[in-house]
Amino acid sequence: MTGESVEKTYCFKTENKFIVKSGCKKRMWRSLKQILTAERALPWPNEAVLYYSINAPPTFKPTKKYSDISGLPAPYIDRHSKLYYSSAEEFATVRNLPMDITAGYLQLRGANTIVG
Amino acid sequence: MDTDEIENILVLKDYKTVPDIVHEYSPTLKFGHIPLVIDNGSYQCRVGWSINEEPNLIFKNYIARPRKDRCKKDAEPPVTPPIQIGNDIVNIEAVRFQLKTQFDKNVVTHFEVQEQVFDYIFSHLGIDSEGSVPHPIALTEAFVTPNYCRQLMSELLFEGYGVPGVSYGVDSLFSMYKNDIGDSALIINCGYHTIHIIPVIRGRVIEEHARRINLGGSEIICYLHKLLQLKYPVHVNAITMSRAEEIVHEHSSIALDYQETIKKWANPDYYEANVMRIQLPYVQTVTSTGLTAEQQKERKKEMARRLLEINARKREERLADDEENLNHLLAIKDMIEDGDTDEFNEAIKGFDIKSYEDLQRQITNINMRIEKNKQRIAAAATAEENLETRPAGRLNPPTEPEAFQAWLTDTRAKYRELVARREARRARRAAMVKRRTAAAAERMRVISRLAAAGDDFGNQDSDWDAYKSISREADSDSEADGERVLELEEALREYETPPANSSQHHQLHLAIEPFRAPELMFQPSMMGNVEAGLAETMEYVFKHFSSEDQMLLANNVFLTGGSSQFPGLKERLERELLEMRPFQSTHKVIMAKNPSLDAWYGARDFAGSNEFESWCISKEEYYEMGGEYLKDHYASNKYYKSPAPIIDNTLAPSVDANVVKEEIVVDC
Numbered sequence: 001m002t003g004e005s006v007e008k009t010y011c012f013k014t015e016n017k018f019i020v021k022s023g024c025k026k027r028m029w030r031s032l033k034q035i036l037t038a039e040r041a042l043p044w045p046n047e048a049v050l051y052y053s054i055n056a057p058p059t060f061k062p063t064k065k066y067s068d069i070s071g072l073p074a075p076y077i078d079r080h081s082k083l084y085y086s087s088a089e090e091f092a093t094v095r096n097l098p099m100d101i102t103a104g105y106l107q108l109r110g111a112n113t114i115v116g
Numbered sequence: 117m118d119t120d121e122i123e124n125i126l127v128l129k130d131y132k133t134v135p136d137i138v139h140e141y142s143p144t145l146k147f148g149h150i151p152l153v154i155d156n157g158s159y160q161c162r163v164g165w166s167i168n169e170e171p172n173l174i175f176k177n178y179i180a181r182p183r184k185d186r187c188k189k190d191a192e193p194p195v196t197p198p199i200q201i202g203n204d205i206v207n208i209e210a211v212r213f214q215l216k217t218q219f220d221k222n223v224v225t226h227f228e229v230q231e232q233v234f235d236y237i238f239s240h241l242g243i244d245s246e247g248s249v250p251h252p253i254a255l256t257e258a259f260v261t262p263n264y265c266r267q268l269m270s271e272l273l274f275e276g277y278g279v280p281g282v283s284y285g286v287d288s289l290f291s292m293y294k295n296d297i298g299d300s301a302l303i304i305n306c307g308y309h310t311i312h313i314i315p316v317i318r319g320r321v322i323e324e325h326a327r328r329i330n331l332g333g334s335e336i337i338c339y340l341h342k343l344l345q346l347k348y349p350v351h352v353n354a355i356t357m358s359r360a361e362e363i364v365h366e367h368s369s370i371a372l373d374y375q376e377t378i379k380k381w382a383n384p385d386y387y388e389a390n391v392m393r394i395q396l397p398y399v400q401t402v403t404s405t406g407l408t409a410e411q412q413k414e415r416k417k418e419m420a421r422r423l424l425e426i427n428a429r430k431r432e433e434r435l436a437d438d439e440e441n442l443n444h445l446l447a448i449k450d451m452i453e454d455g456d457t458d459e460f461n462e463a464i465k466g467f468d469i470k471s472y473e474d475l476q477r478q479i480t481n482i483n484m485r486i487e488k489n490k491q492r493i494a495a496a497a498t499a500e501e502n503l504e505t506r507p508a509g510r511l512n513p514p515t516e517p518e519a520f521q522a523w524l525t526d527t528r529a530k531y532r533e534l535v536a537r538r539e540a541r542r543a544r545r546a547a548m549v550k551r552r553t554a555a556a557a558e559r560m561r562v563i564s565r566l567a568a569a570g571d572d573f574g575n576q577d578s579d580w581d582a583y584k585s586i587s588r589e590a591d592s593d594s595e596a597d598g599e600r601v602l603e604l605e606e607a608l609r610e611y612e613t614p615p616a617n618s619s620q621h622h623q624l625h626l627a628i629e630p631f632r633a634p635e636l637m638f639q640p641s642m643m644g645n646v647e648a649g650l651a652e653t654m655e656y657v658f659k660h661f662s663s664e665d666q667m668l669l670a671n672n673v674f675l676t677g678g679s680s681q682f683p684g685l686k687e688r689l690e691r692e693l694l695e696m697r698p699f700q701s702t703h704k705v706i707m708a709k710n711p712s713l714d715a716w717y718g719a720r721d722f723a724g725s726n727e728f729e730s731w732c733i734s735k736e737e738y739y740e741m742g743g744e745y746l747k748d749h750y751a752s753n754k755y756y757k758s759p760a761p762i763i764d765n766t767l768a769p770s771v772d773a774n775v776v777k778e779e780i781v782v783d784c
Contacts, residue, residue, distance in 0.1 A: 008198075012238055012249050017276030018228045029227065032220035035264050048756040049323040051223070051260050056329040057656050059648040063641035064375075069347070071628035072382050073375065086382070104346045108339065110644010 068105040069093060082106060125393045125623065126367065128359050133203045139172050141242030145251075149280070151723040152251045154237065155287060155716040158219040159308035159333060159678055161202070162716040163237050166254070166723035171716050173240055175202030177219065179232050180211035201236040209356045221330065222258040222310045227268050231276060238277070248278030252732050254723035256287040256715060259305075259312050260323065263758045267743030274738045281732030283723070288312060289321065289751035290718030291676040295708050302657070302669040304650070304689070306679035306711075308333045311637060311650060313657050315669055323754060325660040327653050331640050333679040337361045339643055340368070340633040348624060354396045355624070367392060368630040370684040372691060374638070381627050391625050398622035428496055435489045442482045449475060524611060531604040534597055541594055548588060559586050634682050638692075651692040658696070670697055676708035676715070722751060 020026060030038070036052050044050065067074040067086040074084035078094050081102040085094050094102075106112040144150070144167075151166040157177065164171035182197040205211060218229035238249055253273060257266065266284065273279045288305035299319040305312040311329040315322045341360035345352050371377035380386050451460045452472060469475050514520055547555035562582055566573075573579055584593060636642055638649040648656065654673075658666050670693060675686060686705050693703040708714045722728065731749040738745065746755035 008235075010235055010239055012243050012245055012247070013235075013277055014247050016231065017272050018231045020228070027228065029225055030264075032223050032225050032262075035223075035225065035262050039262050039264065043759045044756065045759070047324075049260055049326075049754070050756075051258075051262050054260060054323070054326050054328045056327045056647040056653045058646050059641060059652055061648075061652060064639065066378070066632075066642065070381075071632045072378055101346055101349060104342065108342050108346065108643065 068109060069097075082111065125395050127395050128362055128397075130358065130397075131362065132206055133175070133208075135206065136173055136175065136203045136240050138240050139242050141244055146245065150251060151254055151728060152241070152249075153254045153716060153720045153723050155256045155290075155719055156224065157256070157287065157308065157678075157715075158217070158222050160712070161233065161237070162713065163241070164716065164720065165241075166720050166728075168720075171713070173202070173237060175236075176205075176208075177233065178202065178205060178208070178215050178217050179229055180205050180214045181216060182211065182214055199232060201232060204236075209358055212357065219309070222307055222332075223261060223265055224257075224269060225265060227272055230269070231272055234272070234277065250278075250280060252281035252283070252723075252728070253279050254283050254285065254719050254728070256290065256719060257284045257753065258310075259286050259288065259314065259326065259328070260753055263744035263756075266746060270733070270738055270743040270745070274735055279735075281729075281734050282738075283728065283732045283749070284746055284753065285719055285722060285749070285751040286753060287715035287719075288314060288676055289316075290716075290722060291708050291711075291714035292316065292674055292718075293751060294714045294718030294721065295674065295676075295706070297672055297674055297706055300668040301672040301674040301706075302654070303674050303676065304654070304680065306332065306637070306675070306677040306685075308678065309335070311677075311679075313650075313653055315657060315661070317661075317665055317668060319750065321754070322661075325657055327657055329637075329640065329647055329650065329653055331636060331643075331645060331647070333364070335643065336368075336633045336636055336679070337364050339636055340364055340629060343629055343633070344624060347629075351396055351622065351624070354622070359396075363394065363626070363630065364633060367394075367626070368634050368682060370634050370637075370682045370688045371631045372684060372687050374631065374635050377631055378628050387627055391627050392630060394624040394626060395619065396622040396624065398618060424496065428493065431489055431493050431496070435486060435493070438482050438486045438489070442479065442486065445475060445479050445482065449479065520611075524608075527604055527607055531601065531608060534601045534604065538594065538597055538601065545588060562586050634685075637679075638688075651689075651696065654692070655696045667701065670701065670703040673703065673705045674708065675705060676711050678712040680707070680711045718751070722749075 018027065036050075039050055040052060065074045065077075065084050066072065067090060068083045069090060070086060072086040072090075074086045076085050076091070077083070078085060078091065081094060081097070083094050083097075083102055083105055085091050097105075103112065145165060153164055153166050153171075155162040155171075159176065161173070161175055161177045162171040163173040178201075180200040182200070200211065205215075208215070216226070216229050218224045218226045218233060220226070224230055243249055243251075255269070255273075257269070261284075269284075270282060273282050288303050291305070292301055292303055300317050301315075303312065303314040303316060305314065309330070309332040311332060312326065313328075314326040337357065337360050340363060341355065341357055344355045344360065344363075348355065381390075448460060448463050448469075451463060452475075464470075464475070469478065514523055544555050547553040548559050550556060563586055566582055566586075632642070638651055640647050640649055647653075658669065661669065673689060673693065675689070686707055689705045690703070693705070697703055710717070722731075727749075731747055731752075733741075733745060733747055737747075744758060746753060748755055
């Protein structure tokens with residue numbers, strides 16, 4: 001015990017199952033994505049229903065466009081910043097937004113990737 | 117009008133949690149093998165005994181592992197602050213970046229955190245039995261939980277805590293049976309990370325046609341959080357995740373017809389009448405301390421005077437010291453001149469002097485220092501006089517209020533005019549650089565006239581201004597103006613009163629936002645998600661059933677889960693059903709009585725029933741069938757045995773590996 005903090009112990013268990021002492025190598029836990037990939041790789045029978053097989057279908061309805069800054073229906077798009085806007089006043093606002101804010105709005109809409 | 121406005125302003129409550137008490141572990145519980153019911157949700161965990169009416173513990177499924185304190189004093193050993201779990205975290209914003217949860221989406225994947233949470237649960241229930249937790253456990257798990265996760269959970273419970281038995285169930289099914297709505301229903305379970313649509317027909321869960329939308333309360337909260345931060349970049353730190361959560365929980369709702377609702381907001385009158393004003397906490401400006409500007413100035417002057425005094429005293433002291441030293445050295449010099457070598461050698465020992473030359477040098481040094489100090493003292497004295505009679509600058513405003521106001525408006529106007537002029541000049545210069553602009557053409561015209569000008573150019577001073585108008589560089593005019601602008605800016609900053617009502621600057625105005633964030637459930641495309649929304653997915657699920665079964669489902673649409681508590685969700689679903697169902701067919705939407713707690717109540721009834729024992733996986737079964745084994749019951753997932761055993765040496769460290777780790781600890 002050289003300055004090492006005392007690990008809390010409980011009488012109802014004899015030793016920790018997964019908790020590692022501080023300073024020890026941490027066990028890496030698989031993320032859900034990794035677990036699902038591993039699960040998918042197994043030869044499941046046809047009737048088995050698994051986590052990945054009940055994902056919602058992709059949408060078939062045309063997505064509606066809303067103004068990024070106000071949420072109003074937006075018929076226009078600013079070609080410079082790629083933001084949607086609904087009126088002339090909004091256009092003036094959009095044009096004066098700093099780069100980080102426009103980037104934030106695009107990210108919020110999931111439109112910040114280069115493709116699409 | 118004023119009072120009206122005040123009434124409309126919402127003040128955030130900033131809820132704080134109350135740390136949980138350690139509950140009493142009565143002999144009935146201890147020796148009765150009472151089942152323990154845990155609804156392990158990704159938002160909240162609810163825990164209680166099967167014989168109780170209400171859960172004993174309700175806490176957010178988070179732990180905060182504080183970073184190790186950097187050693188401030190070398191002597192002290194590093195102190196590891198304790199891990200905070202659940203309701204121990206009083207102010208969640210203070211530890212926002214250290215938060216951990218055992219969940220990835222709606223599934224438990226991080227079992228070290230889960231073990232810590234179990235420790236918290238069992239210790240707060242007061243369990244004090246030696247070596248094991250002697251209670252069977254009814255635990256909720258996600259719909260179609262991967263076997264791998266269940267295996268680790270069973271491993272933890274059986275091997276870590278030595279529980280006698282475990283039974284797993286699905287939260288939304290427990291909630292459905294608790295609400296007693298018959299054995300056929302379309303369950304819509306709106307959770308913290310997912311929305312499940314689960315068809316149940318005549319008591320049988322049709323899993324293959326169930327669907328999950330990967331979006332829930334947490335996404336709605338994050339969306340609103342970011343939206344508000346982008347709308348109010350000034351308040352980026354005041355808009356916390358907890359406040360966004362509070363707005364979502366208490367002030368948001370689902371629009372019956374989203375398109376119609378948002379169109380209304382385009383009308384300014386409607387906006388004014390319906391906008392939601394939310395007050396952020398703010399600190400009153402410093403002027404409210406009761407000191408007038410005059411008093412503050414006095415105080416500053418007093419401080420300056422004191423500083424000067426201290427400096428002067430120090431200088432005097434130094435001068436006195438030096439003079440004393442000089443006298444000593446001169447005395448020693450006298451000694452050597454008298455030829456008293458012995459006495460001289462004795463005396464120089466105390467002064468760190470090596471030779472006669474050294475002594476001479478020191479004497480001149482001190483003389484110089486004394487001279488300098490005397491000059492400084494003299495300079496300080498005159499400066500002090502100057503300070504008293506500092507001439508008033510030309511931007512000192514008049515003292516009487518009306519004249520002061522006039523002066524202020526005048527100064528402001530001057531400032532604006534200068535700035536406008538500067539802008540105009542800049543624009544002109546920018547235009548001149550480009551070809552084919554009016555400014556460039558004008559410049560060329562002036563140049564050609566200059567070339568054609570005869571001998572009388574320069575007879576008038578104003579002729580030279582022509583050069584200013586064609587110069588592309590900043591000219592002397594703009595430099596002079598720039599200085600003047602700075603001067604005025606400074607004056608305005610000093611004398612202008614700060615804006616009167618600072619509370620208004622700390623208000624959030626919410627218009628569409630309280631509808632926009634929950635609308636994500638119906639239009640995930642608003643955050644770039646390609647999945648279908650709730651209504652579309654319901655339609656998709658209906659398509660897989662015969663028309664009789666569709667009728668059964670449509671007449672028993674059951675809404676449960678914490679995120680289903682948005683006002684207007686039920687009405688919206690009814691409207692959507694009216695749209696998607698055949699003409700003149702019936703449909704019905706039923707809300708759970710308690711959308712967030714009914715899963716626990718249902719699980720409690722399940723654990724309290726006589727058959728509970730038979731639905732439990734016993735320790736023997738665990739060892740025989742493996743960790744992923746699941747006993748099917750009315751509210752459970754269906755068990756599909758994994759086709760091949762999962763062997764993964766990298767994830768399950770062998771015993772040897774543990775031993776090595778121990779050694780490492782001892783070494784350090």
